[in-house]
Amino acid sequence: MVRPTPDQVIVALDGMDLPRALAFSARLRGLRWVKVGPELFASSGEQAVLALGEKGYQVFLDLKFHDIPATMAGACRAAARSGARLLTLHAAAGGQALAAAVEGAAAGAAEAGLPMPTLLAVTVLTSWDPRRFAAELAIHEPLTEYVPRLAGLAARAGLGGCICSPHEVAALRAWHPLPFELVTPGVRPAGAAAGDQARVMTPQQALAAGASR
Numbered sequence: 428m429v430r431p432t433p434d435q436v437i438v439a440l441d442g443m444d445l446p447r448a449l450a451f452s453a454r455l456r457g458l459r460w461v462k463v464g465p466e467l468f469a470s471s472g473e474q475a476v477l478a479l480g481e482k483g484y485q486v487f488l489d490l491k492f493h494d495i496p497a498t499m500a501g502a503c504r505a506a507a508r509s510g511a512r513l514l515t516l517h518a519a520a521g522g523q524a525l526a527a528a529v530e531g532a533a534a535g536a537a538e539a540g541l542p543m544p545t546l547l548a549v550t551v552l553t554s555w556d557p558r559r560f561a562a563e564l565a566i567h568e569p570l571t572e573y574v575p576r577l578a579g580l581a582a583r584a585g586l587g588g589c590i591c592s593p594h595e596v597a598a599l600r601a602w603h604p605l606p607f608e609l610v611t612p613g614v615r616p617a618g619a620a621a622g623d624q625a626r627v628m629t630p631q632q633a634l635a636a637g638a639s640r
Contacts, residue, residue: 429631429634429635430631430634431630431631431634433457433458433459434459434460434640435634435639435640436458436460436630436640437460437461437462437487437610437640438452438455438458438460438461438462439461439462439464439612440452440461440462440463440464440467441462441464441466441467442466443466443467444467444470444471445467445470445471445474445475445478448461448463448467448475448479449478449479449482452479452482452484453482459483459484459485460484460485460486460487460640461479461484461485461486461487462486462487462489463475463476463479463486463487463488463489463511464489464490465489465490465491468488468490473505473509476488476506476509476510476511477509477510480509480510485512485513486510486511486512486513487511487512487513487515488506488509488511488513488514488515488544489513489515490502490506490514490515491515491516491517491549492514492515492516492517492520492528493516493517493519493520494520494524495524496523496524496526496527496528497527499516499520499524499525499527499528499531500527500528500530500531500534501531502528502531503516503528503529503531503532503535503546504531504532504534504535504538505535506532506535506544507531507532507533507534507535507536507539507541507543507544508535508536508538508539508541510539510541511544512542512544512545513544513545513547513610514532514544514545514546514547515546515547515548515549515590516528516546516547516548516549516586517548517549518548518549518550518577518578518580518581518589519577521580522580522583522584525546525548525580525581525584525585525586526584526585528546528584528586529546529584529585529586532544532546545587545588545608546585546586546587546588547586547587547588547589547590547608547610548577548578548580548581548586548588548589548590549589549590550573550574550577550578550589550590550591550595551570551573551574551577551591551592553592553612555570557569557570570592570595571595571598574591574592574595574598574599575595575598575599575602577589578591578599578602578603579602579603582603582607587606587607587608588607588608588609588610588639589603589607589608589609589610590610590611590612591609591610591611592611593611593614593628593632593633593636593638594628596609596611596633596636596637596638597636597637599637600636600637605639608639608640609637609638609639610638610639610640611628611633611638611640614628614629614630614633
């Protein structure tokens with residue numbers, strides 16, 4: 428059985444304010460990565476990233492930027508200056524916006540004297556199931572083809588990986604070998620409730636399929 432290493436596990440600090448997130452993260456013995464999402468960032472802003480970084484955590488800033496190229500560049504520049512190590516942005520923003528985001532992140536990291544963060548493209552949110560995706564968005568290309576196409580767009584723009592369902596990992600890994608990262612949010616232990624995730628696997632299954640984290 429494939430077991431995740433501490434560097435492959437990202438703990439989501441969802442539904443928490445900053446004091447609670449700091450208290451919770453203090454109990455994560457041996458784990459290095461935490462995720463700051465829209466709720467925590469909306470309440471605490473950049474301070475959430477800075478405070479967790481000061482505690483020694485690598486921060487995955489999951490804000491899923493999706494905007495025009497200039498705005499994407501500015502957002503990624505600011506995020507990189509904060510010390511975030513992983514950033515998310517929607518691949519559907521297009522190749523020009525993705526390339527601008529890479530340039531912005533590189534500039535922000537250089538200004539702060541920090542390593543360049545890894546930019547991850549969001550392909551299709553794991554809350555979508557294939558039938559509803561086609562019906563509501565009128566995109567009838569199968570997800571098994573649509574997701575790899577978006578991942579290819581991200582790779583050509585210079586991004587370091589993508590966010591995808593565990594169910595798309597094997598197909599994507601065949602096209603995008605390491606170090607291109609495949610990060611899978613739709614992961615639950617066996618028997619756990621799926622919540623609002625529609626396409627899930629266990630951590631062991633996701634890693635066996637080729638997921639990075």
